[in-house]
Amino acid sequence: MRLTKKAAGLIAAATLFTVVAPAAAAAASPRSTCYxxxxxLYAGYDxxxxxxxxxxxxxxxxxxFADNNWLNWDFSNSWTSMDNDTSSIRNRIGCSAxxxxxxxxxxAHSTFTHNSNDGYLANNAIxxxxxxxxxxxxR
Structure with missing residues (x-):
């Protein structure tokens, strides 16, 4: 009986960590989704x-962009200027940008149509x- 309770406790602990780990991973995941x-715009490639x-x-x-700072994954201000620091783009606005x-x-400039993604701006005019x-x- 003692072994069964211990095993049940280990299973409960493992379940707790299984539930908590995905939530923590989701909070720290990149903002690669663009609504x-x-x-x-993203500071990094891909x-x-x-x-x-x-x-x-x-x-x-x-x-x-000189008066804009990047946001962190949690929407907080990174205090890092985004001027001359963009490496990738997703366009979901409904028109060209x-x-x-x-x-x-x-x-130099590059235009991106609606629903276009470019994870590597180095291969564009911009x-x-x-x-x-x-x-x-x-407009």
Missing amino acids: GGRVC YNRGQVDHWRDFVSDDSN TLWQHPGYTG GNDRASAIDIWC
């Missing part, structure tokens, strides 16, 4: 997989870590 009606999870989403134009090299919508503005074409 409808938004354009999501939507931050395996990297620091800095991200930001937009619903309208922003002519200068253009990333620009310089503030004020100038310089390039890696060069975006300073976003122009969303829903």
Whole structure:
């Protein structure tokens, strides 16, 4: 009888850890999901997989990223400027969005259509870590 109670206790403890572990993993997972009606930018390649999870989403134009900081996975401010620091994009806004090299919508640029993803901006005209503005074409 004593062994059975001990075994039951071990099973209960294992069940507790099984339930808690997935919840903790979900809280620390990357913000690779981009909800409808938004354009999501990521500091890392492939939507931050395996990297620091800095991200930001937009619903309208922003002519200068210098006054924006990345958000952390938990939506807190990272205190890291996102100017010239974007490596991947997801577009779920419902229209095209253009990333620009310089503030004020100038310089090299790349346009991304609705429902497009690009996990590697280095192979576009905008390039890696060069975006300073976003122009969303829903007009």
